[in-house]
Amino acid sequence: MDYVMGAVNAGAMADLENPGGALSDDQIDLGVLPDLLGYNLRSAQLALQRSLSKAIPGGDPGSGIFGLLVLCAGNPGISQIQVARHLTIDKASVVALVDRGEESGWLQRRRAPDDRRRHGLFITPEGNAHLAQMKLRMRNCEHSFDALFAPEERQQLLTLLQRIRP
Amino acid sequence: MDYVMGAVNAGAMADLENPGGALSDDQIDLGVLPDLLGYNLRSAQLALQRSLSKAIPGGDPGSGIFGLLVLCAGNPGISQIQVARHLTIDKASVVALVDRGEESGWLQRRRAPDDRRRHGLFITPEGNAHLAQMKLRMRNCEHSFDALFAPEERQQLLTLLQRIRP
DNA sequence: TATTGTTATACTCTATAACTATA
């Protein structure tokens, strides 16, 4: 119950204390937010994402073209529905992604001979070259965040995050 | 260099081994993805977000109406630009959020008497009631993820995530 | 019937740029 009523009471109290003046920026009360997994996940991801998208056009790992190319490079002939499953997005969302990759010349759809419903995805030499470049930039960018963690801390962060995955 | 070439070589090898047949779902090679902070952050957040948005309409903590109401409850008279700073989004993105909150009757804009450029934001009794309900649902939903962590693990996860914040 | 891919559509979140009113 404390959890639920806390901010409400704080609000009522602050209301009496602050009938209209400006609030200084460092006295802002974040309430329950800092204790929520969702809030902290989102803040962290936004920070990393902004840094990545400055360093790498389309460089959000796991969404966007980067994750797709990694999967095609490691699993030639992977189907779109498998991409969807492993990037945890809908198969319909994969279509536009693959379209982009194909238009850019980084991958190809090839109708699978053994099951003509399936499109096998194959990375091209241009795709591999592009991916290698993206990986370099990605590594450099992630490296700038490594300073925040001791090596075993970084690993534990990854381990804990992976438990949340479906 | 291993880092960069790893998946490329794996790709070339797999290409020889797999000239067109289906790949089984559990032999998919995720390449460098599992070692990337960005990929793991995104997967974890997607998983949590999907769970939350089933339990709570508009319930992504920190984005959306929830974070806004928490800030208004704890800091009556907070300005929109302060909301933007603490939710780490642009001031332009705050406008639509506050519009929604005002239309729903959960908060009010009040022109600040000491600086007529500023809109102070104030939560309404209806907003407080709604927020209390959202917090209950949020707690229940986050609680279902707590099973994944020992108490000190959860705390360390939060601590590590907070280091990434700008 | 079930699966793979596709199209069409819409919604949320965020950003940028240009504007206003106030300071």
Next chain:
DNA sequence: TATAGTTATAGAGTATAACAATA
């Protein structure tokens, strides 16, 4: 000049639903 808020616009990213081709 600078700041707070607004408007207009655009771009990701994702989802759902309905559909075609194939199994």
